[in-house]
Amino acid sequence: MAKAPKTASGNRPPRSKAARPKITPLSEHLAALLNPALNERPLGLSEAPQAHYDPAHSKPLHQPPGMNGVAATRIYECSHSSAAATVRSRPDPGRKAMKSLHLLRHAKSSWKDPGLNDHDRPLSKRGRQAAKMMAAYLRRSKIAPDLVICSTAMRAQQTLGPIANAKKPPKVILEREIYGGTQQALWEQLWNLPESAKSVLLIGHNPALRDLALELAQADSNKLLPSAGEKFPTGAMASFRFDGAWKALEPHGAVLASFVTPKAIAGIDTLTSRRQEA
Numbered sequence: 204m205a206k207a208p209k210t211a212s213g214n215r216p217p218r219s220k221a222a223r224p225k226i227t228p229l230s231e232h233l234a235a236l237l238n239p240a241l242n243e244r245p246l247g248l249s250e251a252p253q254a255h256y257d258p259a260h261s262k263p264l265h266q267p268p269g270m271n272g273v274a275a276t277r278i279y280e281c282s283h284s285s286a287a288a289t290v291r292s293r294p295d296p297g298r299k300a301m302k303s304l305h306l307l308r309h310a311k312s313s314w315k316d317p318g319l320n321d322h323d324r325p326l327s328k329r330g331r332q333a334a335k336m337m338a339a340y341l342r343r344s345k346i347a348p349d350l351v352i353c354s355t356a357m358r359a360q361q362t363l364g365p366i367a368n369a370k371k372p373p374k375v376i377l378e379r380e381i382y383g384g385t386q387q388a389l390w391e392q393l394w395n396l397p398e399s400a401k402s403v404l405l406i407g408h409n410p411a412l413r414d415l416a417l418e419l420a421q422a423d424s425n426k427l428l429p430s431a432g433e434k435f436p437t438g439a440m441a442s443f444r445f446d447g448a449w450k451a452l453e454p455h456g457a458v459l460a461s462f463v464t465p466k467a468i469a470g471i472d473t474l475t476s477r478r479q480e481a
Contacts, residue, residue: 303444304393304457305348305404306416310334310438310465312358322382326361333438333465338365340468346442348373348404352392354381359406362438366404373404381407386414396449409435416441419452420459438465 310330326334341347353363355377367375380388389411396403405412413435420443435441443457 301401301444301446302449303346303348303402303442303460304419305346305402305440305442306412307337307362307404307406307440308409308412308435308437309354309356309359309362309406310337312437322355323357325357330358330437331361334362335365336465336468337362337438337440338368340463341366346402347371348402350396350400350402351375351404351406352378352381352396353406354408355379356382356408359408363406381405381411383408384411386411386418389415393452394450398448400449416443416459418454419443419457421455421457436464436466439463 309326310333311327312324312330313327314324315327316324347369351363351367351373353359353375359382360377363375367373378392381392384407389405389407392405416435420441440461440463441459442461444460445452445457447456
């Protein structure tokens with residue numbers, strides 16, 4: 204990820220307050236922004252994946268193909284936020300390249316070992332099932348991100364496991380700043396994404412992930428999601444689309460295309476199965 208240039212003193216200048224978006228408190232949003240029951244047609248680029256990622260470890264078993272199959276890459280583990288001191292502008296209306304962003308909260312984690320560090324808590328049995336269910340949903344919906352930014356927390360990596368297990372796995376970056384990070388930290392991640400990434404999956408934690416989703420969605424999304432409440436449960440995923448550059452993305456700058464939860468997907472799968480048996 205790109206970094207801001209260093210000054211003569213060797214330090215990188217912080218993003219100026221004037222360049223930062225106004226972060227609206229969650230309470231100021233309509234309570235009905237995200238509706239777990241809604242199952243809008245999701246976004247995707249190509250048939251999704253299977254492959255070479257071991258969710259029980261923070262490193263891959265071996266190097267997966269790079270983005271678009273151009274070159275071999277490794278899973279990157281970042282120890283800092285790659286903030287860039289750039290001034291953002293509104294997306295260029297003439298720009299036609301549509302991008303998609305998928306915000307996925309880690310699946311349900313286990314609390315069986317009270318002495319385990321929070322960062323190292325694994326998924327529960329229910330969480331592992333939900334992770335597989337979400338991975339199957341992505342494949343079925345042809346959502347194939349070419350870049351995944353994932354928290355270093357074990358529960359987030361294990362949520363990623365079934366998704367990264369693909370024939371053409373995406374480039375994966377393990378980012379420390381997402382674990383325990385703020386909403387502002389997630390904005391910094393988005394602003395510094397490479398323009399070559401057209402479809403991005405970000406796997407993180409509440410409340411920052413939920414707040415980012417609420418802040419990102421355009422006001423029109425409220426009309427699509429009239430009775431949602433403020434829930435963003437474990438395993439839930441919000442999918443957005445927008446035109447323009449990542450560094451130009453700002454609050455209310457994307458369209459919320461879909462919001463799905465493992466529970467909603469399970470209900471759809473059950474209904475489909477019953478219809479097939481009838």
